[in-house]
Amino acid sequence: MNDSPSEGGRGFHENGGAESLNRLAAAAAGAGVTMENTFPVYKVDAIVQFFRTDVLTGQEAKHFAKSDITPNPKPEVIQRLYMRTLQLLYGFRPECHYLAPLSENIQCPMLYECAIPVMSVYLSMCQFLPMCHVYDFSLNDLLNPKPKRTITILSGIQNFLHFRKQRLEIIAGHQQSFRAEMDKLQAYTRGIKEAEKKIEKLMIIPPEQQAEAKELAAALKEVNSATMQQSQEVSAVNEKVAECKTEIAERSQKLSQRKLEVATQKDEIAKLKSQIVESPEEVKNEMEKMKENIKNIKNSKELADEMLVDLQIKVQCASQGEADIQVILKQLHDLQASMCKTNQQKEEVQSLAALSETLQKELKGLSNEEGQLKRALAMKLDKESKQQIRRQKKKELKDQHVQSIIGQYDKIHEKREEIVDRIKHINSETRQFKEKMQKLRDTCNQNSEKAQAIYDRLLTTLEQYHKRIENIVMEGTADMMKMKTVF
16 A cells, blocks of 8 residues: 555556556547637646646746646646646645545455545546536546647636636725725714714703803893893984984074174175265164174074083083993994804804714715625625535535545554554464475475485395395295205
């Protein structure tokens, strides 16, 4: 039994099991169905470069060359390529191809041990190559590969590996975009929560400032009522001042007219005095009239002065009122600034509320997208979990199978060791028996030589004895004859 897979592979080509597998390969090649290729057939240099960079590693990649495929493909290299592709796709290591259950009563297990890796690779490739659109794989492609056929199979594998690489890149991009969307969603949710907290802080007055806020609200109400009253009073005073100003303007116009009239009358009087010589009585009457007119004018002037003094007092009161109004207006401006600030804060609160609504809408949209993505992810996870469960079951079955194989192999190995020990014991016994046989043969030869010597001696003694007896008989017959002749 071979100790390593490589020795088993070499033994396969050296032993008689290769002939049976060659027959099977020829039968499979004869029964194979030829189909048109649905993938591009690459050049040998491209295939060698691809398998060096993406499939093989280390010394295998260095030693893999174009001469291994064309003009005469090497079966060992092609089998190693298939094993490495299966390892890349399914994680099925090359050592696993050399494990198989062996029955106790199988004769010549060496032949089965040599055929196991090739049959395992053949069955695995028969399951894998239909995914590469290669449906007519046969044992002949492993044992006696042809250059054209191997190039088409390797081109199909290369095409499938390119497709697999592209799909993996697309899935990685989808995963990255999904992670970025999830990060954005988390950032949006954090921003919405922070905005809601800020809105709550702005809307809620702290308990320490609630009393002050109430006092400020009451003071604002009082100030508003006082400002309304004062504004009404100021409007009434302004109306009165306007009326007084109109009256002063009218009276000043009348005074100016009167002054003009007095000046004109004086001029006329002077002209008349120069022209007319009046009587003293008429002069007296006119002077009295003039005095009465002057008195009337003085009385009207005094009345106008009194009215001016009243108006000046009213104007002073109005200026004081305007100063008070300006102070009140300053207070109102301050209140208006504070109200503007409060309005700005309210607008900020409203804008934050609108922003929160928009963010909530976006959050709803993102939550819907998240739900869809979660559903898709759940579906993918379910599929992956089902596939994982199936793989786990298959793995467990394979592990159990491998464990049973290993157990059977261990049992067979133990039995083999026992048989080897028995054979060694029997060989030692046979050696001892042969030594004993040799010793017995030697002793037998010695004894036979001794017996032969004794036999030869006996024969010589018997011959001598017979001669003596003949002599005695002859002498006796001669004596008898003499005796007969005598008698």
